[in-house]
Amino acid sequence: RFGGEEFSLILYGPANSYGHDLPERLRKQVEELSIIHEGAPETGYLTVSIGVAIIHPGASRSLAGSIQMADQALYEAKDSGRNRVVVGESGNTNVETGQFRVRKYG
Known part of the structure; x- marks a missing residue:
């Protein structure tokens, strides 16, 4: 648990082996659980x-x-409607400046 409602998962290895597919599988599996959440007006x-x-x-x-x-x-995922995966990939060697590309999935 990284924050109140945020979790961190750190994986090592070639990003193309899990960097895009694993987060999408996790998102779908949570969605398929169909857990009722009255605080989610979009989906319930x-x-x-x-x-x-x-x-x-x-x-x-x-x-x-x-x-x-x-x-x-x-x-970006939350602002784009939630229930999605957004992958940020560094497009510059200095990540701390916030210089990166964002690619949407889902």
Whole structure:
């Protein structure tokens, strides 16, 4: 648990082996549980929005920058209607400046 309603999952290995597919599978599995959630006026059911940061190892990568990228992707998912996955991929070596691309899934 990273925050009140936020969780962090850190995976190691080639991003193409799980970076896009695993978060989408998790999102779908939660949706398919059909857990009633009265606080979700759009669907009436519990759903998850997932922000993913794909970080390639390098000396210029920082934990703060990686978290910032994942957090930005999460809020993009929420702002885009929730119940979706957004992947942020660094497009610049300096992630801490917030320079990255966001790609939507779901």
